[in-house]
Amino acid sequence: MLEIKNLHARIVDDGTEIIRGLNLTVKAGEVAAIMGPNGSGKSTLSYILAGREDYEVTEGDILYNGQSILEMDPAERATAGIFLAFQYPMEIPGVATMEFLKVAMNEQRKARGEEPLKVPEFLKRVKEAAASLSMDMNMLKRPLNVGFSGGEKKRAEILQMKLLEPRLCVLDETDSGLDIDALKIVSDGVNALRSPERAIVVITHYQRLLEHIVPNSVHVLYRGQVIKSGDKSLALDLEANGYAGVIGEAA
Amino acid sequence: MNMHAQPQRTLAETALIDAFGERLSLLPGDGAVMVKRDDAIEAIKHGLPTRRVESWHYTDLRRLLTSVPAFEAGAVVKALAPVLEGSVVLPVLNGVSNTKLPDVEGVTVQRLSEKLTDGSVAPGLERYGDDDAIGALNTAFVADGFFVDIADGAELEKPVELQNLQAGGQSHVRLLARVGAGAKAVIVERQTGEGDEALVSSVSQLVVGDGAEVTWLIVQEQPETATHLAQFKAHIGKDAKLTLFVMNAGGKLVRQEVVVRTTGEGADFKLRGINLLAGDTHTDTTMVLDHAVPHTTSTEVIRNVVTGKARGVFQGRINVHQYAQKTNAKMACNTLLLSDDGEFSTKPELEIFADDVVCGHGATVTEIDHNHLFYLMARGIDEKSARGLLVKAFVAEVIEELDDEALVEALEERLDGWFSTHG
Numbered sequence: 001m002l003e004i005k006n007l008h009a010r011i012v013d014d015g016t017e018i019i020r021g022l023n024l025t026v027k028a029g030e031v032a033a034i035m036g037p038n039g040s041g042k043s044t045l046s047y048i049l050a051g052r053e054d055y056e057v058t059e060g061d062i063l064y065n066g067q068s069i070l071e072m073d074p075a076e077r078a079t080a081g082i083f084l085a086f087q088y089p090m091e092i093p094g095v096a097t098m099e100f101l102k103v104a105m106n107e108q109r110k111a112r113g114e115e116p117l118k119v120p121e122f123l124k125r126v127k128e129a130a131a132s133l134s135m136d137m138n139m140l141k142r143p144l145n146v147g148f149s150g151g152e153k154k155r156a157e158i159l160q161m162k163l164l165e166p167r168l169c170v171l172d173e174t175d176s177g178l179d180i181d182a183l184k185i186v187s188d189g190v191n192a193l194r195s196p197e198r199a200i201v202v203i204t205h206y207q208r209l210l211e212h213i214v215p216n217s218v219h220v221l222y223r224g225q226v227i228k229s230g231d232k233s234l235a236l237d238l239e240a241n242g243y244a245g246v247i248g249e250a251a
Numbered sequence: 252m253n254m255h256a257q258p259q260r261t262l263a264e265t266a267l268i269d270a271f272g273e274r275l276s277l278l279p280g281d282g283a284v285m286v287k288r289d290d291a292i293e294a295i296k297h298g299l300p301t302r303r304v305e306s307w308h309y310t311d312l313r314r315l316l317t318s319v320p321a322f323e324a325g326a327v328v329k330a331l332a333p334v335l336e337g338s339v340v341l342p343v344l345n346g347v348s349n350t351k352l353p354d355v356e357g358v359t360v361q362r363l364s365e366k367l368t369d370g371s372v373a374p375g376l377e378r379y380g381d382d383d384a385i386g387a388l389n390t391a392f393v394a395d396g397f398f399v400d401i402a403d404g405a406e407l408e409k410p411v412e413l414q415n416l417q418a419g420g421q422s423h424v425r426l427l428a429r430v431g432a433g434a435k436a437v438i439v440e441r442q443t444g445e446g447d448e449a450l451v452s453s454v455s456q457l458v459v460g461d462g463a464e465v466t467w468l469i470v471q472e473q474p475e476t477a478t479h480l481a482q483f484k485a486h487i488g489k490d491a492k493l494t495l496f497v498m499n500a501g502g503k504l505v506r507q508e509v510v511v512r513t514t515g516e517g518a519d520f521k522l523r524g525i526n527l528l529a530g531d532t533h534t535d536t537t538m539v540l541d542h543a544v545p546h547t548t549s550t551e552v553i554r555n556v557v558t559g560k561a562r563g564v565f566q567g568r569i570n571v572h573q574y575a576q577k578t579n580a581k582m583a584c585n586t587l588l589l590s591d592d593g594e595f596s597t598k599p600e601l602e603i604f605a606d607d608v609v610c611g612h613g614a615t616v617t618e619i620d621h622n623h624l625f626y627l628m629a630r631g632i633d634e635k636s637a638r639g640l641l642v643k644a645f646v647a648e649v650i651e652e653l654d655d656e657a658l659v660e661a662l663e664e665r666l667d668g669w670f671s672t673h674g
Contacts, residue, residue: 050625075637
C-alpha cells in the first residue's frame with residue numbers, strides 16, 4: 001500500500017536535509033511501528049506523507065497504491081485515503097468542531113463521488129464514534145481543539161480518523177500526553193480500525209503503545225534512514241537496551 | 252495685498268450647498284431646528300474635511316466624495332424581513348418613516364419628522380466638534396427617522412429593527428432611542444439599499460438608562476453604489492451595559508463613527524466590529540469613547556477581512572477623564588489581509604488623565620496561518636474551502652462572543668451571505 005523509495009527531503013526554509021535515503025514498505029492489513037531517537041526524522045516523515053509544504057522532496061518517491069503522491073496537495077492525499085493523526089493537533093479558534101467534521105466528511109465524500117451525509121446520519125456517526133472513545137459530545141461544541149487537554153486532542157484525532165475511514169493511517173506520537181486509561185481507550189480505537197484493507201503506521205518513542213497496538217513490523221529510524229527492521233520483538237529489544245546497540249550495528 | 256484664495260469648492264460641496272437651498276422649504280423643523288440647519292450648512296460651506304483634519308486623516312472626505320446624487324430616489328423600496336425573526340420592524344424608506352406605528356407594550360414610537368416640526372429634538376442636533384462633518388450633513392438635511400422610547404423596567408421580548416433603506420438618491424435619517432432605567436432591549440439598525448448612486452447620512456442617538464442592558468447591532472450592507480456616512484452616539488448610565496456590534500459589509504465609501512460616553516459609575520461598554528471589505532471601496536470605523544466617571548469599563552474588538560483593492564480604517568480613541576479612576580479599557584484591532592492591493596490603517600489613541608486605570612490596546616495584521624490551513628487540508632478540505640473556513644472563523648469568533656444563540660445564528664447567516672458572494 002505504501003512504498004517509500006530512497007526518499008531524500010529537506011526543510012524548504014533553510015535547506016537542512018532531514019530524510020536521507022529512506023526506504024519503507026507497508027502492506028495493506030499491516031501495522032508498522034516506526035521508532036527512533038529524537039531528531040531522527042520521525043515527525044518529518046509523517047508531515048511529508050501528509051504533504052506539508054515546509055518540506056521538499058529532493059530525491060526518491062512515495063508510492064501509495066502504486067501511484068506517486070508527491071505532486072498531490074494535502075487535501076488530495078487526504079481524500080485519496082491518507083490520514084495523519086498529528087502529534088500536536090492545531091487549535092483553530094472560530095472553527096466549530098462539528099462544522100469542521102461535517103465539511104471534512106462531505107468534502108471527502110464529494111471527492112469520491114458520494115452524496116453528502118444527511119444531518120441525522122452525520123450526527124449518529126459522530127455520536128457513535130465519540131461514545132466509543134469516551135468523549136463528551138459537549139466537547140465537540142467547542143471550537144476545533146480549543147481548550148482541549150493534550151489527551152482530549154489525541155482522542156479528537158482518533159475520532160476524526162474513525163469518521164473519515166482512511167486507508168493509510170499515520171499516527172505521530174499519538175501516545176504522548178496520554179495517561180494509562182486514555183492510552184487504552186485510544187489504542188482500542190485504533191485497533192478497531194485494523195482491517196485487511198487498511199495500513200497503519202505508528203510513530204512512537206516507546207514500547208508502551210505497542211503493547212496495546214501490537215505491530216506486525218518495527219522499523220528503526222535514525223538520521224533520516226531506516227537502519228533496522230524486524231518484528232515486534234525488536235521494539236522489546238530497544239526498550240531493554242536502548243537505541244545505542246542498533247545504531248552501533250548500523251554504523 | 253491680502254489675497255487669500257478661497258479654495259475652490261468641489262462638485263460635491265457645490266451640489267450639497269445648492270441642494271440645501273432647493274430643499275429648505277421642504278425640510279421639517281421649527282425655528283430652533285432651522286437655526287441648527289443653517290449652522291450646519293455653514294460648516295459645510297467651509298469645506299468638507301480633508302486629510303489635514305486629524306480625525307479625517309485616513310478618510311479624506313473632500314477628495315473621496317466625488318459626486319452627490321440628486322435627492323429623489325431612483326425607485327420604490329420595500330421594507331425587508333428582519334435580521335432577527337419576530338422583530339418589530341420600523342422602516343425608513345427612501346428617507347421617510349413609512350409605516351404604521353406599532354403597538355408594543357413598553358415601547359413608544361414617534362416619527363422624527365414630527366419631533367423636528369415641534370422642535371423637541373433641536374437640542375440633539377448639536378455637532379460634537381468642529382470636525383463633525385457627518386453631524387453637519389445630517390443636521391442640515393435630516394427629514395425623518397424614528398424616536399423609540401422604551402419604558403423604565405420594560406424587558407422587551409421582541410427585538411426592534413430600525414431599517415434605513417434607499418433605492419438611490421439621498422436620504423438623511425436620525426434614529427433616536429431612549430432605553431429606560433432597568434429596561435432590556437435588543438435593537439437592530441439595518442442600513443442597506445439597492446440601485447443607483449446614493450448618499451446616506453444616518454445618525455443614531457441612544458441613551459441607556461441606569462441599570463439598563465442594551466444590545467445594539469448595526470448591520471450595514473449597502474450596495475457598492477452607496478456612500479454611507481453614519482454616526483452612533485450613546486450615553487451609558489449608572490450600572491448600565493451597552494454592547495454595540497457593528498458589521499460593515501458593503502458600501503462604496505463608508506464612515507461609521509461611534510461616539511460613546513459613560514455617564515454613571517459601573518457603566519460598561521462593549522464594541523465588537525467586523526469589517527468585511529471587498530472591491531474598490533473605503534470603509535472607516537472611528538470611535539471616540541469617553542470614560543467620564545470613575546469605575547467604568549470597556550472593551551473594543553474589531554476584526555477586519557480585506558480583499559480586492561479595499562481600504563479600511565479603524566481609529567479608536569479612548570479618553571479617560573481626570574476623575575475617571577478605576578477605568579478598565581481594552582482595545583484590539585486585528586486584520587486579515589488577503590490581497591496585496593488591499594490596505595488597513597489602524598490608529599489607537601489613549602488619552603488618560605486619571606492615574607489609577609488599566610488601559611491597553613493592540614493591533615495586528617496577519618495572513619492566513621499556514622499551519623491551520625495545512626491541518627484543514629490534511630482532512631481533505633480543499634484549499635479554497637479551507638481558506639474560506641479560516642477567514643470566516645477569524646470574524647466568527649467575535650460574533651460567537653455575543654452569547655445569544657439567535658443573534659449569533661442571524662449574524663453568521665449575514666456572514667455566510669457575504670462569503671457566498673465575495674469568498
